[in-house]
Amino acid sequence: MATGNRPHVLAVPLPAQGHVKPLMSLCRQIAKHGIKVTFVNAQSIHDKLLLSASEDDSDNNIVMATVPDGLTPEDDPDNPFTLFETLPKTMPQTLKDLIETINSSNPNEKVTCVLADLSFSWVFDVAEKTGAEPVGFSPPSAACLAMLFHTLKLFEQGDLDSNGSMKNGDVISLSDDIPSWTKDELSWHVPRPGDTKAQKLFFELVKGYKDATKAKWWLCNTCYELEPAAAQLLPNAFPIGPVNLLNSDNSTPTNFYSEDSSCLRWLDTKPVGSVVYVSFGSSAFFSQQQLDELALGLELSGRPFLWVVRPDLANGSPVVYPDGFLDRVGEVGKIVGWAPQDRVLSHPSIACFLSHCGWNSTMEGTSRGVPFLCWSYFTDQYHNERYICDVWENGLKIEFDEEGIRSRHEIKKKISMLFSDNKFKENTVKLKEKCCKSIGEGGSSYKNLEKFIDHLRR
Known part of the structure; x- marks a missing residue:
């Protein structure tokens, strides 16, 4: 030059x-x-x-x-x-x-x-x-x-x-x-x-x-x-x-949606390693039936949760929650339109990441030492899920039922399994060390x- x-x-x-x-x-x-x-x-x-x-x-x-x-x-x-x-x-x-x-x-x-x-x-x-x-x-x-x-x-x-x-x-x-x-x-x-x-x-x-x-x-x-x-x-x-x-x-600026940083203050009120973080990125869409099952599964888990719900998540339409859901979960659940994800995943109260397994989310969660609950949707996410569940062993897959729905009971079951087995956290910490x-x-x-x-x- x-x-x-x-x-x-x-x-x-x-x-x-x-x-x-x-x-x-x-x-x-x-x-x-x-x-x-x-x-x-x-x-x-x-x-x-x-x-x-x-x-x-x-x-x-x-x-x-x-x-x-x-x-x-x-x-x-x-x-x-x-x-x-x-x-x-x-x-x-x-x-x-x-x-x-x-x-x-x-x-x-x-x-x-x-x-x-x-x-x-x-x-x-x-x-x-x-x-x-x-x-x-x-x-x-x-x-x-x-x-x-x-x-x-x-x-x-x-x-x-x-x-x-x-x-x-x-x-x-x-x-x-x-x-x-x-x-x-x-x-x-x-x-x-x-x-x-x-x-x-x-x-x-x-x-x-x-x-x-x-x-x-x-x-x-x-x-x-x-x-x-x-x-x-x-x-x-x-x-x-x-x-x-x-x-x-x-x-x-890199986000297509405005971040709601109030979720960080909400996380400050929760115990270390207690919160389920739920986000499906910018492209996934769900039927109302599937969204109902997810909401009820989070409620059944009994765990605090932070859920990112885009305005168009319900097949391009605003989300309608199950009757009484918002009142019942109260302060146990926090719902935002978009979150400062890397800061959320770095927060000590986060226990796991229920994710679509896009590669950005996969890298962000893995490099922050957060185990995964995998809910892949399309493109490369299926293979990223295989890395997480089969190779790195830092997460579990949430399975479909015979009707192609991830049921509330399956969601509750996998959240419980992840919290009860420390190997997922241990494996993720090792992966975090490699990334850093x-x-x-x-x-x-x-x-x-x-x-x-x-x-x-x-």
Whole structure:
């Protein structure tokens, strides 16, 4: 790099909560090393971040930029599937224009690196056209990433049809040391039968990985100690996580929903290791019957609980609670629309995490030493659940009944089992130590990130 020029990273996330948040955590760490960072969101995503941000949400080290999302007035801006369709058509040119404007306005701070979600690998073409180095970021597990590349081979070989359905066999295995995938647990599997549009769009995202090899660096939100077998399958992968441990602040807005910090004060009133934390992320939806069973299961457990209930959790509609439920649980239960999750999981009163097992939540809970009750919903969550229950043994699966419902009795049973067996907490504490050691000075993730930062400065 020429003398006097400052390295400049332009980051492009997939337009989903679980992708924006970890990439921003990584970018904060990059910016702390004096490297300029411009974070680019589609306009509708940017608007959500601004609406949910507090007055304290600001970071002078990161520039927030936007590009048009290509939505028409008839499109639903809250439907991520629509953005997955429109952005690959409109974003290449608008992103190229943005980079050229940045480069011409300040020649000493030209964009030198485009850091993009690997599923948006078409962004790497834009990087090459503007003279920037393409670098990939992978929010899910290393095992999921390895499976995605294996999927491409299966598709090319004709073992998968155009919608991603398996033609031969029911199970895919990459290694004896990595849990296998069944045909119903692949990353594009959707929970609503007949939702072929969503499944096809997910599969199109998978096929987007075909150009990922244009990037020599794949920065992954995991650490080698948690996934050694999977990491070894990916020669371009550099585990630099868990990224939630990289930053002690939350200065730049990353949430699509406003956080309710009153839950932290409520947690202060509860005994150490007593509270069940319940959250299903930003994408899961439930029938009213299933929500009733969950509410009644939490009540039957007799344990204090903190439950995150998004406004649209009931299949896009406001949640209706069972008759008398709110009065009966009283101060035993706390319900919020969105929680400052990493701070919640760090609170000493939290005993376990009833989770959809998205990879961000999996990393946040594991790195904070919190055992899991697993309630996977779609995409990579099934496999993350297998890591938790079968490999790391730091959690239990909540099973469906014959009608496809997780009953109140099953919920109560698994909460009781988790509280009565200390092995889950002991295993999670060991995993927490591995995560903290990895991102600490001299650890494997620390060294990988240090190597990448040094590379940016050259």
